[in-house]
Amino acid sequence: MGSVRTQPGSVRPGGRTARVRAAVLRAAGDALVENGVHGLDLADVAFRAGVGKTTVYRRWSSVPGLVADLLDDMAEQSLPRSDTGSLLGDLTANARLVRTTLADPRQGVLFKAVIAAATCDARTAEALNRFYTTRVNEWAPCVEAAARRGEVPPDTDPHEVIRAVSAPLYYRLLASGDPLDEAAADRAAAAAAIAAREGAYARTER
Amino acid sequence: MGSVRTQPGSVRPGGRTARVRAAVLRAAGDALVENGVHGLDLADVAFRAGVGKTTVYRRWSSVPGLVADLLDDMAEQSLPRSDTGSLLGDLTANARLVRTTLADPRQGVLFKAVIAAATCDARTAEALNRFYTTRVNEWAPCVEAAARRGEVPPDTDPHEVIRAVSAPLYYRLLASGDPLDEAAADRAAAAAAIAAREGAYARTER
Numbered sequence: 001m002g003s004v005r006t007q008p009g010s011v012r013p014g015g016r017t018a019r020v021r022a023a024v025l026r027a028a029g030d031a032l033v034e035n036g037v038h039g040l041d042l043a044d045v046a047f048r049a050g051v052g053k054t055t056v057y058r059r060w061s062s063v064p065g066l067v068a069d070l071l072d073d074m075a076e077q078s079l080p081r082s083d084t085g086s087l088l089g090d091l092t093a094n095a096r097l098v099r100t101t102l103a104d105p106r107q108g109v110l111f112k113a114v115i116a117a118a119t120c121d122a123r124t125a126e127a128l129n130r131f132y133t134t135r136v137n138e139w140a141p142c143v144e145a146a147a148r149r150g151e152v153p154p155d156t157d158p159h160e161v162i163r164a165v166s167a168p169l170y171y172r173l174l175a176s177g178d179p180l181d182e183a184a185a186d187r188a189a190a191a192a193a194i195a196a197r198e199g200a201y202a203r204t205e206r
Numbered sequence: 207m208g209s210v211r212t213q214p215g216s217v218r219p220g221g222r223t224a225r226v227r228a229a230v231l232r233a234a235g236d237a238l239v240e241n242g243v244h245g246l247d248l249a250d251v252a253f254r255a256g257v258g259k260t261t262v263y264r265r266w267s268s269v270p271g272l273v274a275d276l277l278d279d280m281a282e283q284s285l286p287r288s289d290t291g292s293l294l295g296d297l298t299a300n301a302r303l304v305r306t307t308l309a310d311p312r313q314g315v316l317f318k319a320v321i322a323a324a325t326c327d328a329r330t331a332e333a334l335n336r337f338y339t340t341r342v343n344e345w346a347p348c349v350e351a352a353a354r355r356g357e358v359p360p361d362t363d364p365h366e367v368i369r370a371v372s373a374p375l376y377y378r379l380l381a382s383g384d385p386l387d388e389a390a391a392d393r394a395a396a397a398a399a400i401a402a403r404e405g406a407y408a409r410t411e412r
Contacts (some may be wrong), residue, residue, distance in 0.1 A: 116322035129383035171373035177335035195397035
């Protein structure tokens with residue numbers, strides 16, 4: 001179990017490697033929230049985590065490697081989708097979850113930091129895109145179920161609908177600075193549900 | 207005219223101060239695209255612009271000051287809204303303009319760089335929010351005109367509709383990494399127009 005060559009994610013939960021990973025990723029998150037990605041330093045993260053520097057350098061090797069693993073861990077940890085029985089109910093649950101995460105002082109800063117890091121590092125960008133793919137895949141079945149219930153046309157692209165719920169909340173966080181309140185979340189969900197019902201997210205030929 | 211104390215924007219166009227500002231902001235944009243905000247250096251920008259270092263330090267004083275002025279200039283330079291006679295036509299023009307800008311190799315990288323800079327500097331964040339406020343205010347009359355034509359309910363919040371058009375495109379640029387193609391722009395416009403028509407962007411009491 002103690003092998004540092006084990007790939008993240010393939011480790012027995014509760015083993016020493018998993019405990020080290022959890023401590024290091026928690027410390028990496030703390031450091032990112034405090035100092036941003038340009039203040040992230042593997043030796044500092046090792047110190048915060050109470051783990052040997054050599055272990056951290058050997059396993060994560062670089063800041064982008066560490067941030068990528070943090071994003072993979074965030075994808076693994078994230079909550080399962082809702083199943084309220086209606087598309088509007090499910091999308092509202094999704095929007096409120098995204099809103100609560102982005103409005104949380106620690107999580108909001110963490111998301112800003114990894115998104116900023118992804119703008120200037122390809123490996124971080126890939127990990128970030130993987131994170132969103134995982135989240136969108138988790139929630140897409142809400143739209144598939146709505147299509148089976150006849151709430152939306154059968155050719156609706158489920159991934160587009162889920163992305164449409166998150167997008168206005170990220171736009172507020174990163175661009176316009178408008179408040180990330182629950183009204184914004186509920187409006188994002190309602191707009192996506194209505195547009196989906198009216199066929200705005202029909203699959204396009206690629 | 208030559209006074210370095212003149213506020214940006216209050217300068218006679220074509221004067222020496224305006225020419226210096228244009229050269230410095232062009233150089234700042236080039237440097238941001240090449241090296242990101244953490245590689246931005248006032249002396250390097252002065253060199254690229256062919257302007258004395260002292261002038262640049264005296265007028266912009268810091269990297270956040272320079273980036274804020276660049277954003278104010280981008281807001282001043284941006285194109286006027288469309289008036290096609292239909293909400294869908296106007297929103298599609300807006301979405302395609304945003305899409306073309308974000309998908310442009312230079313402009314897309316520049317937007318990523320200033321958004322990343324805004325995540326870790328309050329002054330840059332304020333300038334970024336001002337930029338989006340200016341853009342949204344420019345396009346909001348499209349929705350007001352649609353309300354007068356009866357295309358959307360009279361209590362529609364015009365700013366929310368315009369933000370809803372941009373949001374999915376920024377989400378692709380910054381988070382999910384999905385392609386920024388014209389189909390994405392047209393879908394963002396169509397979804398916002400439909401949701402607006404169905405009352406999803408009614409003003410909420412504040």
